[in-house]
Amino acid sequence: MGEKTVPIFPCRSIDDCWAFYEALGFELTFRQTRPNPFIAVQRGGIELQFYGLKAHDPNTGLFGCYVLTTDVDALYEAFRGGLKASLGRIPTRGLPRIGRLGDMSYGVRQFLVTDPDGNQLRIGQPTSDDFSHRPAPKDKVGRALHTARLFVNSKEDFEGAAKVLDHLLADDGASLTVTQRVEVLVLRADVALQLDDLPRAQGLVAEVGRTELGAEERTAVHDELRRLEDLRKVVDAG
Numbered sequence: 001m002g003e004k005t006v007p008i009f010p011c012r013s014i015d016d017c018w019a020f021y022e023a024l025g026f027e028l029t030f031r032q033t034r035p036n037p038f039i040a041v042q043r044g045g046i047e048l049q050f051y052g053l054k055a056h057d058p059n060t061g062l063f064g065c066y067v068l069t070t071d072v073d074a075l076y077e078a079f080r081g082g083l084k085a086s087l088g089r090i091p092t093r094g095l096p097r098i099g100r101l102g103d104m105s106y107g108v109r110q111f112l113v114t115d116p117d118g119n120q121l122r123i124g125q126p127t128s129d130d131f132s133h134r135p136a137p138k139d140k141v142g143r144a145l146h147t148a149r150l151f152v153n154s155k156e157d158f159e160g161a162a163k164v165l166d167h168l169l170a171d172d173g174a175s176l177t178v179t180q181r182v183e184v185l186v187l188r189a190d191v192a193l194q195l196d197d198l199p200r201a202q203g204l205v206a207e208v209g210r211t212e213l214g215a216e217e218r219t220a221v222h223d224e225l226r227r228l229e230d231l232r233k234v235v236d237a238g
Contacts, residue, residue, distance in 0.1 A: 004047075006040075006047045006048070006049055007048055007049070007063075007065040008049045008050070008051060009048065009049070009050050009051075009063050009115075009117070009119040010050070010051060010052075010053040010056040010061065010063065010117060010119075011050045011051070011052060011053065011056065011115075011116075011117045011119070012052070012053065012054055012056050012058070012116075012117055013037075013052065014031065014033075014037045014038065014039045014050060014052050016116060017039065017050050017115065017116070017117065018031075018039055018041065019086075020086075020096055020115050020116055021041045021043075021048070021115070022041075022086075023082045023083055023085065023086035023087070024043065024078075024079050024082050024083070024113075025043050025078055025079075025082055026041040026042060026043040026046075026048075027041065027042050027043065028040075028041055029041060029042050029047075030049075036051060036052065037051065037052025038050065038051050038052065046067055046121075048065075050117075056117060057118075058095055058116065058117045058118035059095075059118060060118075061117065061118040061119065063118070063119045063120070064119060064120035064121065064122060065121060065122070066121075066122045066123075066124065067121055067122065067123045067124070068124060068125070068126065069123060069124070069125050070125060071125065072101065072109050072110065072111070072123060072124060072125035073101065073109075073125075075123060076101045076111050076123075079098060079113055080098060080230075083096070083098060089233060089234075089237075090230045090233065092190070092193060092227075092230050092231055092234055093193045093194050093196075093234070095114060095115070095116050095117075095118060096113070096114055096115050096116045097113070097114050098111065098112070098113045098114075099111050099112040099113070099152075099153070100187075100190065100223065100224075100226075100227040101223055101226070101227075102149070102153075102223045103127060103223075104124070104149070104153065105133055105134045105136075105146055105149070105150070106131050106132060106133045106134065107126060107127055107128030107129070107130050107131045107132075108124035108125060108126055108127060108128075108131070109124060109125045109127050110122060110123065110124035110125075110153065111123055111124075112153065140168070140172060141168065141172060141176060141180050141184075144164050144165065144167070144168040144184075145180075145183055145184065145187070147161075147164050148161040148164045148165050148187060148191075149161075149187065151164065152187070152190070152191065156194075158191045158194040158195050159195065161187070161191045162188070162191050162192070162195065165184055165187060165188040165191065166188070168184060169184060169188070178211060178212075178213060178217055179213075179217050179220045179221050181211060182208055182211060182213070182217075182221045182224050182225075183221060183224055185204050185207055185208045185211075186204075186208055186221075186224040186225075186227055186228050186231070187224075188204055189201045189204035189205050189208070189228075189231050189235075190227060190231060192204060193231060193234060193235070198235065198238070201231065201234075201235050202235045205228065205231055205232050205235050208228055209232075
């Protein structure tokens with residue numbers, strides 16, 4: 001026996017939907033307008049289908065799927081580049097948007113991409129054979145970052161993440177190592193943008209920019225610095 005799962009998502013316009021996925025490097029494999037609007041797209045082993053539904057509200061939809069890949073870094077860069085070429089920017093908030101690429105606590109290296117209709121692809125590469133959640137680190141900083149990242153990447157609970165990170169900065173900000181400080185500030189700036197708090201995001205991005213990093217430290221926070229590059233373009237645009 002052989003089986004394959006193909007997700008079917010709603011969209012308000014099959015033309016707008018296709019334009020987004022074309023920018024990500026997908027091919028259009030099927031399109032119909034009658035009796036019902038419908039498209040199918042494919043990029044390598046990723047196959048997705050969409051049906052037109054004008055009444056669909058992208059802000060209340062909870063549709064998504066998980067995509068496993070053998071090279072998540074390459075796919076992330078391809079998606080970032082495609083969106084930048086199509087939109088003139090890398091969308092980090094609102095719809096559509098692409099999230100940070102990073103190592104998760106449940107055995108994957110992952111990023112999220114959400115299309116204009118609120119449909120979300122979680123794209124990850126296994127880094128372990130164990131996909132269960134790891135226990136939270138025992139140290140306060142590690143535990144706070146662990147919790148905040150789960151809020152952002154698993155639930156998109158940005159308010160919850162903001163509270164955790166603000167509490168950490170207020171109580172332990174002065175004792176953070178350089179790399180810890182970069183991790184906390186970049187994640188908090190990202191959260192601020194998701195909450196439409198542009199002044200706070202601008203201040204946090206500027207603070208990271210004033211932080212001196214050595215070569216080893218830059219390597220340690222490579223994912224954060226790549227995300228910072230995208231966030232900086234948003235805050236500079238105002």
